Amino acid sequence: MKCPICHKGTKVIDSRAAQDGIIIRRRRSCRWCKFRFSTHEELELLTLSVKKRDGQVEPYDREKLIAGVTYACGKRPVTQEDVFKLASSVEQRIQDRKKEVVPSKLIGDLVIDHLKKIDEVAYLRFASVYKSFKNAESFKKEAASLKKKR
């Protein structure tokens, strides 16, 4: 089966009988971009949406995740493959929740957890961008609530 992301070859990394052996579930991993997914008779891949802090929901975008992580890893000894692997582990975790809508905060936290294990500088960079964004948002909220009080 071809990878749904890059259309290259995948390998089966695990097969398991489900529902009393009626369904065989296979976990597959792309040989090239390391994207992981499961198949029954057809592709089992949740269509993920991301719920942002402001409540907006948008389709999950792997490219965006990879771009953000790649940026944090700039000039660090982290390979593109490490970044792909990180993205796959994060996706695995969010797919395991079996919920189609993922809070953006959860994705950010998962990335931070993974980066911490890979490269400390990249982790700090990502965390600082991520946290300053959070602070900017809470600042905006705070400012808005002050206006209301007046």
Ligand SMILES: [Zn+2]
């Ligand atoms: Zn692939």
